[in-house]
Amino acid sequence: MKKRYLRKLCFIMAAILSVSVFSACGEKATDKDEQGRTVISIGNYPSKEGETRDIWDAKWKKFEEDNPDVKIEPDMWEFDIKTFYAKEAGGKLPNLFISHYTEIGQYIDSECVGKLTDVMKKRGYEGKFNPKILKIVSDDKGDIYAFPTTSYLFGLYVNMDTFKEVGLVEEDGTPLQPKTWDELAEYAVKIKEKTGKPGFAIPTTQNCGGWMFTCIAWGYGTVFMEQGEDGKWKATFNSPEAEAALQYIKDLKWKYDVLPANSLIDYAEYFKLYATGGAAMIIGGGSSVNQYPKYGMQPASIGIVGIPAGPKRHVTLLGGTLYAVSKESTEDQKDAAIRWLETSFNYNATEDFKANKQKEIERALNDNQLVGVKTFKPWSNETESVKFENELIDKNRNVDLNNVRLYNEFIENCPAEIQPEEPVCAQELYAILDGCIQEVLTNKDANCKEILEKANYDFQQNYLDNL
């Protein structure tokens, strides 16, 4: 008797499991709810209970009150390039998701994102964005595929405690700006001699080393690729300029001995090295200040200055974050998504925008993040919202202005050329350059010319020829 019941129970459970597997596959999203409201899912919604989540919940509630025709559905998926394409293929991307300038070209090529040209035009964004940034998020025909939200220019983070100890500060406490890469090496040597700690660090894995190396190499006059008249791309970094840049990295290790002993440094390790005093200077954008509190670094220990110049050019790299919409999104959903974005990213300083920025600053202060660094905006510095945000940062600054003054001036009136990332196969190029950097850092006898010849050939053969 008991056995019969057990068998029936197993039967029912098996049937339920089978049905649930199939039903999960058949789920289909709709763009309107039963009340006729446009439903949009918002990616990167905070999943953990806490202050950040409370701020987002309040923003969500307020937005739905102000926009009764829109219903927000939070999506806790945090953007990750490794899961992005699988979610996209399964039609499971949120309508609105965050990403970076470096990836948008891939999405446009892969036809994974929705076009925003019409809705941006309708909402009055024509002529509002910095054309250089707009070009990054547009295709060859000029159609716009993303809403740029924040930008950064590479600068140089310095450890204020170390700089003060070594005497690399002005009388008023402003850190000294290394004007050239060679001067940076001199500073690093001084730091190593006086403190015994590495003066500089560069990441070398996860494509980060290549990413930062491109900026240094541009300063040495390197051109990484060129497009021929037939439209085909040619790798051109088997050049004396690139060789000089790679030799500079090699010298930092073997001639000056100012780099950390570890030559396999990923992005997390890179930030940790700086935050824990393992490297006195690192390259970074103004937005990476949020990385340091988790390692216990106090805001007062952080200083940031402009990027040094190379022997041929003074140039810095432009990057940033953006929001894109899934290709399945309807025009109504795109419109609702842009309205949602406008509450935090707007050229007009609306009441919503002001309130949300105020909350963001308060949260940063509570998290013991440095407040005081200005960021390079996708729109002009004269726009209302940028002025408001900059004033808010000045008002709430939690460090001595001199710690960040040089970078803020660098952003405001950039003396360097501003260059976006390489136009095609940027990530593949970074991966190859990671290998070049690793080679010169682990092999004292490495021949920079030969390494770059091989890297140039690999890049051409494996990637550019396959475009």
Add this chain to the structure above:
Amino acid sequence: MKACEKKAAKKKLNGKNSLRNEIDAWVLMLPMIIILYLFVWRSTVMGIVWSFFNMKAYSVRDFCGLDNYIKVLTHTHFLPTLFNTFKYVFWSLVIGYLPPLFIAIMINEIIHFKNQFRVIIYIPAVIPGIAAMLMWYYIYYPDKTGLLNMLLGKIGIEPYQWLNNPKFTIIGLIIFSTWKGFASAMLLYYAALQSASVEVYEAALIDGAGPYRRLRHVTFPAIEGVLLLTFIRQIIGVFQVLQEPLAMTGGGPNGASTSISFQLYQYGFNSGGKATGQAMALGVIIFLILIVFTIFYFWFNRKIEERY
């Protein structure tokens, strides 16, 4: 006649029962079959099919014949990564194949604290993978704060580069994976040793056989089947090495620890969706290589089963 009818009725009843039992079994297996279909069989077959198509991210575009295979095989990193993978296999056999056997024999031979030893030796296997990798990352850390370099420092030797040294990096990763994984193989050997006939062992002892002769003539014949199977399984397992280089070296320095599975991962997840078709093609190539080992495995397994 009656008996015959009875027999036929019984047979019918048995047939009905077995059919009913079979349906029960199939229904109970159904969820697992669906899961296997969705996550293993379907993806394997689709991987093979899609390897012949141009893909944009994970969307299939047009048939391209052997293009993806040509791109994979002519990729300048293909041969070096294949060579690296064989290096992983070689070093895993040199470093990792025999220690579990020695430890199993040791535990089998000792009389006191046998269980305690077993527990202590099994501990690495229960440490979460990422935590263990992080621990070893700092053991190998190339400056004076790395554990191994601290020990070297005590005897006046300069810090060594460990995983930063392209010549050592694969060996270093294999030492870690041997430490992490040898307990499972050790248990297999230990179980085989336990099943060896006590009488034969005692007879060998009475005949005055020393430890080496006991090992050669008693222990070894009892475990040679397991040894062969572990050998093939280790090759198959290590051929797919991915986590260790991914988490501990990022495939570096300069590709020195990049395995073929790591290259597949790069195609699949770090190519911005441009090389998904090539990821499928490389998956098929790995599948074909492993099929050869698997055929060997089954062949050995059958031989061993026939013998015992």
